[in-house]
Amino acid sequence: MPELPEVETTRKQLAPAIVGQTIATVAIHAGAERLAMTHAPRELEAQLSGRTIEALTRHGKYLLAALDDGRTWVLHLRMSGSLVVAPVDEPHRYERARVTFEDGTILRFNDLRKFGTWHLVEDPRDAMPNVGPDAVSEAFTTAWLRDQLGRRSVAVKSALLDQKVAAGVGNIYADEACYIAGVDPRTSANTLGPRRVARLHDAVVEALERSLTDGGTTFSNYVDGLGGEGLHKTRVHVFRRDGEPCDRCGSIIRKIRLGGRGTHYCPRCQRR
DNA sequence: CATGACTCCTGTTTGC
C-alpha cells in the first residue's frame, strides 16, 4: 500500500517523536511472528530493547532506524502496514507489534495483511537487496533509467515497479508517471527512445513530489504517522479512475491487468 | 541476468 510519498510522510511525522528516544520494551504479538525476519520474535524484542534511535531515514519504501550500537532496524510496511505514534493507549484491531519508549511514547505497527517486515542488521543493504537508487534522490538520473529500461523487454510500467530501477515507485505512481509522460504502460521498456525515457524520468519524480507535498495518498487503509489520511487522492490523474473522463482530453480512463497488477491509463493521451 | 507464476494474509469488491 504505502509507496515512497506515504513512507516519507510517515518518516517525517515519526522522527520528532522517536529520534533520540530509548526503547524500553518491544512486543511482537501472537500471530505476527513472521514480521521478524532476522531473528526469532523474542530475540528481536530483546535485541531492540535498551537501544536508542539515533536517526530515522528512508530508502525507497524502507524505513531505516539507526541504533546506538551501530546496527540498523529496517522496517517495511508492504501492502497494508502503518506506523502510528499513539498519544493515548487506544487499541487497534490490526496492531501486530508495539514499541514502548522510556518516556512512555507508544509506537504501533498496524498491518491487516501481515506482510510487513522488520530486519535488524549490521548493514542496511543486507535487508534490501535488489534495491536501486531512491527515486527522489540525485542518484536516480535519466541516464540510469535509460540503462535499466534498455535491459528489459517487459512493459515499461512493470519495469517501473522493479525496485532495482526506481526504489519507492509502486502501483499508484507507476501509473501516474506513465500518464504524465504520455506513455502507454504496455510499451516494451527497451523500445522507448531517449527523449521519451527522459520524459518518463521527469514524470516519475514529478508524480512522487506532487504527492509528497500532499502528505501521500489514501485509498483504503493507509494512515500516516499520526493516524491521518493523505490528501493526494483527489489529485491523481488515472489511478482507480477507470470509467471517469481523462482530465486532459476527456476520454474514458481504462483499467487493464498488466503483469498481475491493475493498470490505469488514458487510451488517447498515452501512446506506444 | 530477465521473466512470469506462485506465495504470504485478511478484508472488500465483483460477477454470476
Place this chain on the structure above:
DNA sequence: TGCAAACAGGAGTCAT
C-alpha cells in the same frame, strides 16, 4: 440475495 472468485498501494522464491 447469496456465494465464490477475484482483487487490493509489495516483494521474495522458484522454475524456466
